[in-house]
Amino acid sequence: MIGTCVYDFCTAIIQITTKTVTKGVNIMKKKALSILLTMAMAAATLAGCGNSSTSAQPAESKQEADAASADKASEEKAPAAEGEAVTLKLFSNLPDRKNGQGLVEQMIIDEYMELYPNVTIEVETLDEEAYKTKFKAYSMEGMPDVVSIWGQPSFLDEVLEAGVLAELNEADYADYKFLAGSLDGFRKDGKLYGLPRNTDIEGIYYNKKMFDDNGWKVPETYDELLALAKTINDAGIIPMAMDGGDGWPMAIYFSDLLFKITGDYRELVSNALATGDFSDPAFVQATQLLKDAADAGLFQTGYDSQDYGTAMNLFTNGQAAMFYMGSWEASMALNEDIPQEIRDNIRVFTMPVVEGGKGKATDIEAWNGGGYAVSAGSAVKDEAIRFLNFMYQPDKLSKYGWENGVGMSAQDQTEYMTGEETELQKQFVELVNNATNTSGTTVNDCGPSAFKTRIESEIQGVSNGSSSIEEFLTAIGESCK
Amino acid sequence: MRFSKKKVEKGERSSEMKKLYSNKLVITSLVLPGLLLFVFAILAPICLSVYYGFTDYSGMGNFNMIGLENYKTLMHDKVFWLALRNSLFLAVGFICIQHPLAMIVAAVLDKLGKRSEGFFRCVYFIPNVISVAVIAYLWKFIYNPDFGLLNNVLKAFGYTGKINWLSQQNAIWSVLVVLIWHGFGWGMLIYYTGIKNIDPVLYEAAAIDGANQRQTFLKITLPMMKGVIQVNVTMAVISALKQMETVYLLTAGGPNNATQFTANYLYQQAFKAFKYGYGNAISVVFIIICLVVTVALNKIFEDREG
Numbered sequence: 152m153i154g155t156c157v158y159d160f161c162t163a164i165i166q167i168t169t170k171t172v173t174k175g176v177n178i179m180k181k182k183a184l185s186i187l188l189t190m191a192m193a194a195a196t197l198a199g200c201g202n203s204s205t206s207a208q209p210a211e212s213k214q215e216a217d218a219a220s221a222d223k224a225s226e227e228k229a230p231a232a233e234g235e236a237v238t239l240k241l242f243s244n245l246p247d248r249k250n251g252q253g254l255v256e257q258m259i260i261d262e263y264m265e266l267y268p269n270v271t272i273e274v275e276t277l278d279e280e281a282y283k284t285k286f287k288a289y290s291m292e293g294m295p296d297v298v299s300i301w302g303q304p305s306f307l308d309e310v311l312e313a314g315v316l317a318e319l320n321e322a323d324y325a326d327y328k329f330l331a332g333s334l335d336g337f338r339k340d341g342k343l344y345g346l347p348r349n350t351d352i353e354g355i356y357y358n359k360k361m362f363d364d365n366g367w368k369v370p371e372t373y374d375e376l377l378a379l380a381k382t383i384n385d386a387g388i389i390p391m392a393m394d395g396g397d398g399w400p401m402a403i404y405f406s407d408l409l410f411k412i413t414g415d416y417r418e419l420v421s422n423a424l425a426t427g428d429f430s431d432p433a434f435v436q437a438t439q440l441l442k443d444a445a446d447a448g449l450f451q452t453g454y455d456s457q458d459y460g461t462a463m464n465l466f467t468n469g470q471a472a473m474f475y476m477g478s479w480e481a482s483m484a485l486n487e488d489i490p491q492e493i494r495d496n497i498r499v500f501t502m503p504v505v506e507g508g509k510g511k512a513t514d515i516e517a518w519n520g521g522g523y524a525v526s527a528g529s530a531v532k533d534e535a536i537r538f539l540n541f542m543y544q545p546d547k548l549s550k551y552g553w554e555n556g557v558g559m560s561a562q563d564q565t566e567y568m569t570g571e572e573t574e575l576q577k578q579f580v581e582l583v584n585n586a587t588n589t590s591g592t593t594v595n596d597c598g599p600s601a602f603k604t605r606i607e608s609e610i611q612g613v614s615n616g617s618s619s620i621e622e623f624l625t626a627i628g629e630s631c632k
Numbered sequence: 633m634r635f636s637k638k639k640v641e642k643g644e645r646s647s648e649m650k651k652l653y654s655n656k657l658v659i660t661s662l663v664l665p666g667l668l669l670f671v672f673a674i675l676a677p678i679c680l681s682v683y684y685g686f687t688d689y690s691g692m693g694n695f696n697m698i699g700l701e702n703y704k705t706l707m708h709d710k711v712f713w714l715a716l717r718n719s720l721f722l723a724v725g726f727i728c729i730q731h732p733l734a735m736i737v738a739a740v741l742d743k744l745g746k747r748s749e750g751f752f753r754c755v756y757f758i759p760n761v762i763s764v765a766v767i768a769y770l771w772k773f774i775y776n777p778d779f780g781l782l783n784n785v786l787k788a789f790g791y792t793g794k795i796n797w798l799s800q801q802n803a804i805w806s807v808l809v810v811l812i813w814h815g816f817g818w819g820m821l822i823y824y825t826g827i828k829n830i831d832p833v834l835y836e837a838a839a840i841d842g843a844n845q846r847q848t849f850l851k852i853t854l855p856m857m858k859g860v861i862q863v864n865v866t867m868a869v870i871s872a873l874k875q876m877e878t879v880y881l882l883t884a885g886g887p888n889n890a891t892q893f894t895a896n897y898l899y900q901q902a903f904k905a906f907k908y909g910y911g912n913a914i915s916v917v918f919i920i921i922c923l924v925v926t927v928a929l930n931k932i933f934e935d936r937e938g
Contacts, residue, residue: 284903290692309906313693389778396886452777455887456798461776470778604905612888617800 237534239272240295244282244521248274251482252348255551259542270534290315294526296535300345301520302336303596305603307344316344317525317532319539328545328563333519336592345524346543347561349552352478352579353403353516353593354499355391360492361472371512373411373440373505380449383472392471394462395454395614398607400475401441402595405610407502407516409437410590414509417591424598427631429624438613438620440505445614455611469493482556484573499578515582517589519561520596559583598631605630678919685913690906702913712914715885715892716921718804722811722893723872727865730812731819734864735857738823739849753824757817764814768881771810803883803890811878815871819864826860827853862933869929873922894918 241260245253253276260272275295277285282299283306289295294315301307310316321334321343330350337345357369365386370376383390394400409416413433423429444450451457451465466474467489474480483489484497501515523542525535542548546567549560553567556576568580595606606627613623652658685702689695706712737756741749759767774781775797783795797806830853838848876895879885885892885900898918902911 280904287691287903287906309690309692312690315692396884398886452794453775453796453798455800456796456803456883457776458772461772465778600904600906604900608886608888610888611886612800615800615887617888617890 235269237270237531239270239297239531239535239538241272241274242282242286242289242295242298243274243276244279244299246276246278248276250486251555252479252552252557255548255555255557256542258551259547262547263538263541270538272538286310293528296526296529296531297539298524298526300337300522300524301596302345302347302522303518303520303592304598305596305600307336307339308599311339311344315527317527317529317536319343319346319525319536323540324543327543328549330519330561330563332591333561336519337522337524345522346539347519347522348548349479349519349521349557350559350561350583351518351520352501352559352582353407354476354478354501354579354582356466356474356476356480356483356497356499356575358466358469358472358493358496359498360496361388361469367472369500370503372503373408376503377443377447377449380444380447384448389451389465389471391449391451391473391475392462392465393450393454393475394457394459395450395611396456396458396461398610399595400459400462401610401614402607403477403516403593404444404475404502405437405441406590406593406595408440408505409433409594410514410516411502411505411510412436412440412508414511414514415588415590416594420594420597423628424602424631427628429628434624435620436505438623441610441614442616442620446616455615467493478558478579481558481573481575481579484575485556497575499575499582501582511587513585514588515586515590516593517583517586518592518596520592522561602627602630678916681912681915681919683912684909685916687909689909689912691902691908692906695909698909702910703917705910706913706917711889711892711897712894714889715894715897718892719873719875719894721804722808722875723869725808725812726815726868726872729808730816731861731864731868733812734816734819735823735861738820738827739853741820741824742827743845753821756820759814760817764877765881767810767814768878771806772882775806798883798887800887800890803887807879807882807891810882811872811875814878815868819868822860822864823857826857830856866926866929869925870922873918873925894921 243253243256245251245256247253248257257274260274264270264272276282286298289298290310290313298316300310300316324334324343324346329347333347333350334343337343337347361367362369365383367379367382368375370379380390393404406416409420413419416433419431419433423431423434445454451462451471454462462471463474463476463480465471467483467486469490469492481499484494486494501512504510504512523539525532525539529535543562545562549562549564550567552558552560553564553572553576556573559579572580595603598606609618609623609626612618613620618626686697686699687695688698688701741752741756744752762770773779777783777794777796780797782797786795796802834852834856835848838852843851874895875893876899879891879893879896880899883891885896889897894914895918898911898914901907901914
């Protein structure tokens with residue numbers, strides 16, 4: 152336990168300092184608040200060995216809360232627990248409370264506390280990786296009441312096995328307009344343990360103005376994409392910014408290709424995970440196509456060691472023509488830190504079809520990842536579930552998310568469309584509406600976390616040519632055993 | 633009169649102190665805090681690590697005892713051996729590149745004198761004062777192939793290609809440079825202090841005998857610094873073995889484990905891959921390796937002294 156604390160503390164320190172630096176070099180200034188939050192977290196971790204906890208104060212964004220919907224929600228006042236002081240602890244993976252998803256979460260929290268003055272919600276936030284580490288520490292010492300989770304085997308399998316999440320009554324959510332299939336990842340043995348927050352769609356963002364000025368066309372086949380890579384390179388521009396240092400974006404790229412090759416990889420992947428045998432020709436082809444892209448110079452030099460921020464900066468500074476990332480970055484179109492000329496010209500297309508592949512152009516790589524759950528050991532479980540349900544009322548997460556350009560929620564959002572959405576948002580809506588099939592969870596998140604760690608590391612080696620396709624497929628197979 | 637009274641008082645006091653120090657209760661109360669700290673912060677976690685090393689604990693929920701299974705896996709774990717090799721590579725790099733440089737710079741500094749001495753001492757020590765995270769990000773930018781300082785400097789000299797400093801092949805060297813640069817000031821400062829402690833009379837004598845600078849350095853400075861070198865080398869090896877934070881922030885062990893180090897790998901397995909038991913097995917082996925290396929180093933130096 153003490154060992155855990157020490158590690159936990161180290162991670163926290165690293166987090167803080169990373170943040171400070173990131174701020175110093177001015178990459179993501181909007182994340183300034185998260186430094187404070189992380190520092191609070193470090194204090195919490197220090198005290199963590201003694202089982203006490205500190206919580207970060209919620210950021211002030213009350214003004215932004217939608218007053219109209221607050222009124223609406225007040226009609227359905229809480230039946231019980233009124234007047235009785237309740238403190239809910241929320242543990243979230245959204246440290247940025249001023250932008251995007253974190254802002255939306257905070258708006259709902261503030262609204263809820265205003266509505267029920269007896270309820271105090273304490274928020275603690277950490278970035279994804281540190282979040283997962285702390286989550287584990289909490290699972291041993293007692294979870295906060297409401298937590299962020301991921302409805303994917305790589306995260307949820309171990310968590311559900313440990314029995315730390317409360318079962319939810321699925322019938323309660325009949326009118327919550329969840330999209331078909333979006334709850335699947337959050338079930339185990341027919342029981343529901345969490346609710347999805349987003350529908351994530353993987354896309355290739357591109358700079359439309361740059362494309363038009365140079366006469367480049369959005370590629371319709373994978374070969375065209377690779378040919379385009381050469382053309383763009385010849386023009387002295389980076390074709391596609393890739394966050395290869397983290398591994399997971401490339402693993403999604405691999406999944407995207409696999410989906411275009413197979414038309415549906417669920418069974419293929421689950422069989423491969425069960426047997427540890429990834430020798431199927433589809434895996435070989437997908438790996439080969441990824442390698443072809445790297446060899447063709449589609450990605451920037453040194454993509455395999457560059458992080459999210461660096462890759463994204465290449466695109467938002469106009470040094471790269473395309474950027475491979477999920478729909479959660481659709482708020483780039485509203486981000487005023489990005490020069491307007493670029494911000495207004497960001498458009499998206501999806502992975503083009505692969506020759507001879509079964510996947511159609513309208514079959515898109517999309518899944519339901521992040522979400523929320525309630526702790527099984529919570530002392531105020533009823534109140535926590537009530538808050539969870541409040542967040543998921545269709546006019547909360549979905550509506551606010553939509554208005555803040557966060558991307559697609561896991562609920563039907565059509566009624567919140569105003570016609571004033573950014574072009575990028577409209578494109579994503581169109582992609583979903585026209586979709587003939589969606590992929591479901593990406594390959595790296597289909598297996599246990601040991602598999603996830605392995606594939607996300609090995610994929611760097613196979614794409615940069617330091618290991619062969621065979622070695623790659625054998626290595627990821629080994630990690631399933 | 634007054635003088636002698638003082639003396640008496642002093643004598644009484646010291647005998648009282650002696651009494652106090654021979655009181656077992658006092659001894660215990662003085663030793664206990666340190667002992668407790670050692671037991672709970674070092675010994676207990678190690679024992680727990682040994683225990684968890686025999687389990688398949690994921691970090692959450694229940695676990696089973698699986699005996700030596702983790703250690704068997706470890707023997708065949710290519711990444712672990714790669715990480716260990718990298719750690720040793722780093723140690724060798726420190727001893728062969730960083731320390732000779734640090735010592736020479738310290739000797740030169742000693743000769744500078746006056747203001748410039750203080751100025752350069754300060755300049756060389758600056759990297760040590762900066763937080764590891766700043767260092768890591770600083771170098772991330774320096775190494776960036778598209779807008780990094782290094783490639784831009786090369787461009788100024790007419791080289792137009794883009795060198796990928798953190799590629800699979802180059803990354804370990806790039807990391808070594810950062811770590812050498814970062815730890816340089818510390819090593820230099822210790823050598824510098826060592827040199828300052830050498831009796832100037834020796835140098836005077838050497839000068840009278842007509843020794844040149846090189847001879848003075850080889851025949852006086854170096855032999856007189858034996859103890860300092862021993863301390864520095866031991867510290868260098870230990871810091872190489874437990875290297876974690878710079879690498880974690882600079883490359884996170886990538887690309888594809890090219891810059892993986894034992895401590896970082898241990899962390900990844902225990903906390904990212906949900907293999908807490910396995911991570912602990914790695915840490916046990918790691919502790920043993922560190923102990924063996926330290927003992928071996930001490931032996932080597934002992935022999936020399938003897």
